[in-house]
Amino acid sequence: MNTPSSESVPVKALDPGLYIVATPIGNLGDITMRAVDVLRGVSVVACEDKRVTGKLLKHIGVQKRLIAYHEHSIRQVEDEILDMLHRESVALVSDAGTPLISDPGWQLVKRAKDAGYMVTAIPGPSALIAALVQSGLNNRRFLFGGFMPRTDEGRANCLREVGDLYCTVILYETGPRLTKSLKIMAELWPNREIAVARELTKLYEECRSGTAEELLEHYTAHPPKGEIVLMAGPPITIVPEEHDVETMLRGLLKTEKPSQAATRVAKFTGRDRKELYKMALRLKAE
Numbered sequence: 001m002n003t004p005s006s007e008s009v010p011v012k013a014l015d016p017g018l019y020i021v022a023t024p025i026g027n028l029g030d031i032t033m034r035a036v037d038v039l040r041g042v043s044v045v046a047c048e049d050k051r052v053t054g055k056l057l058k059h060i061g062v063q064k065r066l067i068a069y070h071e072h073s074i075r076q077v078e079d080e081i082l083d084m085l086h087r088e089s090v091a092l093v094s095d096a097g098t099p100l101i102s103d104p105g106w107q108l109v110k111r112a113k114d115a116g117y118m119v120t121a122i123p124g125p126s127a128l129i130a131a132l133v134q135s136g137l138n139n140r141r142f143l144f145g146g147f148m149p150r151t152d153e154g155r156a157n158c159l160r161e162v163g164d165l166y167c168t169v170i171l172y173e174t175g176p177r178l179t180k181s182l183k184i185m186a187e188l189w190p191n192r193e194i195a196v197a198r199e200l201t202k203l204y205e206e207c208r209s210g211t212a213e214e215l216l217e218h219y220t221a222h223p224p225k226g227e228i229v230l231m232a233g234p235p236i237t238i239v240p241e242e243h244d245v246e247t248m249l250r251g252l253l254k255t256e257k258p259s260q261a262a263t264r265v266a267k268f269t270g271r272d273r274k275e276l277y278k279m280a281l282r283l284k285a286e
């Protein structure tokens, strides 16, 4: 297959197919060399907002036919793109970061694969990874929840649903809604470490951590602007080896009853709950 490498300077037409290209999440300098090569080499770029992508293409000195691909016209534009794929190379980009990640595209990818077209990804920036790695939270396991529902009840349900999972939870958030989510987290998860990453790769980048209550206080006094990733560390702060049930139980017993701790560890490890409960009682008595 004729795919570009970072050394391929000449503008070479690419093999027909769909190229999913990650673009910067703020700092245009984060575009990868392969992304530039691909954007230079494809016949068409499908994007969310032509102005946003036009600015990026101008920055890298590429002029390309753009077609708008967003939620409103999705099915019809997908049909058009699928029509092109047998003879043309099409890049899919979003306004920022990795396409499909809280952005449109998975149906297009599915349909292109089902139809037997070449589909490949040119990896690069994504806000969730940039946020996670600088948060200082335990990243052994994490769950990306995208955007939460708009209503308070929907948000609370969403957080309750994942509250028992032994992992860091990552969510996309907006400035006006951040304090609402922090309020719910303060009620549901008063002891978990929370982090807020804002305006990543941009001038006013920050990553602040604390309890939900502390962050709620801060962001009520300083209403946040810009783009936000909200994260909650795992329910216990100890970092156990995956199957070290004793360490997990000890960690949970600091805040939970033996029965609750046993249930949670049983769910996580698949071990017998009764045995774990006995172990929890013994540890509690120590």
Ligand code: SAM
Pocket: 025, 026, 094, 096, 097, 098, 099, 100, 101, 102, 103, 125, 126, 127, 128, 171, 172, 173, 174, 197, 198, 199, 200, 201, 202, 227, 228, 229
């Ligand atoms: N596809 C993108 C990605 O790979 O990260 C995400 C697109 S989603 C529509 C936009 C959300 O991503 C924002 O509301 C924010 O939660 C998060 N986001 C994007 N850029 C960000 C940045 N520079 N700093 C913090 N969060 C960002």
